[in-house]
Each structure stands twice: as structure tokens, then as C-alpha cells.
Amino acid sequence: MRIIDLYTLPIMHSKLELDKNYQREMNNFIKEETSKPGAVRSNVNGYQSEDLDPLNNTFLNLLKDSFEEKANVFSQEVMKINKTLSFGNMWLNVNGYKDYNHLHVHPKAIVSGSFYCKVPEKSGPLRFLVNKDIPLFVSDEYIDTFNKYNSSWFDIFPTEFDTLFFPSWIQHEVRPNMNKKEKRITISFNFS
Numbered sequence: 715m716r717i718i719d720l721y722t723l724p725i726m727h728s729k730l731e732l733d734k735n736y737q738r739e740m741n742n743f744i745k746e747e748t749s750k751p752g753a754v755r756s757n758v759n760g761y762q763s764e765d766l767d768p769l770n771n772t773f774l775n776l777l778k779d780s781f782e783e784k785a786n787v788f789s790q791e792v793m794k795i796n797k798t799l800s801f802g803n804m805w806l807n808v809n810g811y812k813d814y815n816h817l818h819v820h821p822k823a824i825v826s827g828s829f830y831c832k833v834p835e836k837s838g839p840l841r842f843l844v845n846k847d848i849p850l851f852v853s854d855e856y857i858d859t860f861n862k863y864n865s866s867w868f869d870i871f872p873t874e875f876d877t878l879f880f881p882s883w884i885q886h887e888v889r890p891n892m893n894k895k896e897k898r899i900t901i902s903f904n905f906s
């Protein structure tokens with residue numbers, strides 16, 4: 715007898731080395747950007763910016779170059795997609811206490827991801843839902859040990875300056891920030 719594993723889903727993790735100057739620029743950028751009116755994307759409460767212009771900001775430009783290089787490595791070497799990805803858009807997300815982003819995908823992109831600027835304690839995971847209907851078929855109480863065959867979601871708990879890259883079609887949500895005092899701040903992006 716043997717088990718045939720049908721497929722797996724790749725999430726690429728990368729840590730950016732941000733020196734003090736860039737950290738200062740990041741903080742200045744966040745302060746300036748959040749003083750502008752926000753947009754409505756997948757956020758439930760919290761703040762999401764309009765699309766950012768990386769050409770006008772050295773910190774954003776550094777991020778965009780890093781995202782672009784790594785998104786292409788992910789796409790070409792891991793996912794075996796024979797296309798040079800081009801930058802789509804990037805935006806800022808600020809989640810205060812109990813703010814979250816509901817379940818969504820990133821249409822018209824191939825690789826998406828998020829960079830974690832501020833990750834306070836208890837600020838919640840990024841949750842990928844692959845077989846989200848499993849609980850409709852088998853109740854959690856009957857599952858001895860959660861594993862890749864019986865789990866309806868996988869949580870990833872990023873830390874500061876992490877970037878997570880993932881295929882844009884994977885359903886995901888950002889769980890609520892349960893830190894009462896500090897905000898979770900990320901910059902998300904799309905490449906197509």
C-alpha cells in the first residue's frame with residue numbers, strides 16, 4: 715500500500731536586513747502615508763493605503779527591488795513559470811486591536827506577498843486556507859493530530875522584516891491583531 719500525495723503548496727520566506735537608516739525611512743514613510751486617506755481592500759477596520767509609488771521613496775524602492783528579485787526566483791525556480799514577472803502594485807496595511815483582513819485571493823497576479831514592518835506580540839498569523847471545507851465533513855473532535863491531510867488551514871507567524879511570497883490564487887486571511895496597544899504594519903504586493 716502507498717499514499718499518493720497529489721500536490722503541495724509553496725510559501726517562500728525571506729528576511730530583509732534593514733539597516734538603521736532604512737528603518738528610520740520606513741518609520742517616516744509609515745507616519746506620512748497613514749496621514750493620507752486610506753482605501754478599502756480586504757481590511758475589516760484598520761487602514762489600507764492606495765497603491766504606493768516606489769519610485770519616489772528610497773525605502774519603498776529598496777523593498778520593490780527585493781520583492782522583484784525574489785518573486786522571480788520563486789516563480790521561475792520553485793513554480794517553474796517561464797515568464798519574467800513584472801511589478802504590479804504595493805500597498806500599506808495597518809491593523810490595530812482586533813483588526814483583520816478577510817479571506818481573499820489576489821486576482822490578476824501570479825506571485826503576491828507581504829513584508830512585515832511591525833510585528834508586535836499576539837499580532838496574529840497569516841492563515842492559508844487550502845481545504846477550508848474539511849470541518850463540514852469531519853468535526854475537529856474526531857481528529858487525533860492535525861496534519862497536512864486533515865487541516866483546513868495553515869498559520870504562519872511572521873517576525874519583523876520577514877517577507878512571505880505565495881501563489882496569488884491561494885486563499886488567505888490575516889487573523890486579528892490581539893495586541894491592545896501596538897499596531898501590526900505590513901506592506902503587501904503583487905507581481906504578474
Ligand SMILES: [Fe+2]
Nearest residue numbers: 818819820886
Ligand atoms: Fe492578501
